[in-house]
Amino acid sequence: MGNITIKMLAKELNLSTAAVSKALRDSHEISERTKTRVLELAAALNYVPHPYAGSLREKKSNTIAVVIPEVADSFFSLALNGIEAVAIENGYHALIYLTHERFEREKTILKDLESGRVDGVIMSVTMKTNTFDHIKTLNKAVPMVFFDRVCEEIDTAKITTNDEECGYQATQHLIDRGCKKIAILSISESLSINAKRIQGYQQALLDSGRQCEASYIIDYGDDPTENFERLRKLFQTADRPDGIVATVSKMTTDIYLVCMELGLRIPQDLKVVSFSNDSTVAILNPSLTTITQPAFEMGKSAASILFKALKNKYLVLSEESMVIPSELIVRNSTSSAV
């Protein structure tokens, strides 16, 4: 587009581009008179410096990348809100990349980011990320901060919540409310947060003198119909669970719908706890007991730490990792007596 450049300002004012550049940056080498002339013309012509010219020269893009699986998910959209807020504060721009849980896409995106397009990367890996060379390669070129779905193999800052403890808490809560057979829905083998939540679940069962039956750990995959069927089957067995932990928000809909279909009552026949950041949980029928993650704060912290690293290149990112606790919010889906 035919935009105003420094060259055009210089010509108009009979100055060199260097003088104009320095005037705009308030250099002591330029007289007040000239500064005023430059600033006035720049304002009049609505001059906006071209960001890529400066970036090239300064080797600094003032841009970060956010690589996440999905944005139509309360957790990630809230986290993105937090990231963006901090980015703006720091005069940075945020490029967003959605992997849609596809490993190949993640690889392609990270490869592109090696180019110098961004100064730093904030990311949450896909459910399927099980090799890490692409991440290691990028991490050599650009500072990275992980949040939520972190990658243990990379030595950098990781913002997580207390997943294992939450798995424990959720399960313990169901035990406290009288559940005997507690199931858990698992999203991905390779995801560390998923593994931790399940570890917490197993520990809670063990601590209360129960056994962990593998058949109560249900895989929840990509295929919605299959997920639904799997739940329906589970809920129709003689040994059907009387308590269930959903490790991600979107599982909740299926649980409620299958219960409606089969005539199972929540919480009388089945008590439900879900990891969720949805604002509608309070008006579900019954309202849903949740483990609510500090999504916004996690995004904010991830971004803050990244900017700290960008300002201080001697910062050791791996020492900046933090764990922000989630909250168990008890509602009616786990009421004991009704």
Place this chain on the structure above:
Amino acid sequence: MGNITIKMLAKELNLSTAAVSKALRDSHEISERTKTRVLELAAALNYVPHPYAGSLREKKSNTIAVVIPEVADSFFSLALNGIEAVAIENGYHALIYLTHERFEREKTILKDLESGRVDGVIMSVTMKTNTFDHIKTLNKAVPMVFFDRVCEEIDTAKITTNDEECGYQATQHLIDRGCKKIAILSISESLSINAKRIQGYQQALLDSGRQCEASYIIDYGDDPTENFERLRKLFQTADRPDGIVATVSKMTTDIYLVCMELGLRIPQDLKVVSFSNDSTVAILNPSLTTITQPAFEMGKSAASILFKALKNKYLVLSEESMVIPSELIVRNSTSSAV
């Protein structure tokens, strides 16, 4: 970061940077032997071209900006999904800017975008946008496409849904289900889509021989407590409505909560229709009758049209506007007999 550049490849291969550049772009001026040598070294050293260098020369950033009020909102997050999908397909990158409904922020963002940072802009204005100079100025420099919250004053492509018709449909549906006193929650005076929804509401009332009472058009603002209070007051009057249309999703929670608090039963005492793209509406108590917008498709279309314009600079954007209809999905919040 110390990345591989064309200069380094050139030195290593005893070639000029021009030769390397041409080899990488498969120019006929370069011999097969040399191309192979270049390509092999580039692959071995994991060369990724610096995007800003090319952008500067080509005056093309391969980046678009998405300016929206919020991302923690089902409509916008789904739309963003659609936009991003099309961007990737076209080899483009998406910069995201959130206005958080703040007019000043919108102005600052648009000003920055005049710089040449992006090749095009997709946007949905804030609730408060009531002057348009900042948009007009940007539109002179960069092609823009509006979606959902469009700006009538700007002559360019606008992707909307049939808002007026939907306001009519929602209201008519409540009339059909026997409602006598129908209220509507309004988000913003200046927002054209809001105005249209309310026009549809008024038309439906008129067409069925009723009067439109101003007291049934409720302003819903920024302050959550105030919104809640206003609803509570409305529902406590002798003349309280027996039907209500929520023009945005987040109002639903308040309606349900106020009803719970006051012991009003949905749908017996109050029937509710909401504009919403939330996936949880089916498991609310009672499940919520919605006008569901084609959010993903709107995002996709907006992006497709923008890229069409980027490929063909003679395209007249204002002729590409389109209206994608929403869908009334009847659920239990508007059941007539119970």
Place this chain on the structure above:
DNA sequence: TTTATTTACTTAACCGATTAAGTAAATGAT
């Protein structure tokens, strides 16, 4: 055999900004 053309490069300019180094004029110091 001589000239024309093609091949396979290199040189140099450019995109828009920044900045180190150079310079002429004005001011200050001795």
Place this chain on the structure above:
DNA sequence: ATCATTTACTTAATCGGTTAAGTAAATAAA
């Protein structure tokens, strides 16, 4: 009055690519 310093600029190099224009050598045409 002379040299030193400061002021207020300009020139030129740079970031990492792309490309128009130039060129030497090889091949083809007359």
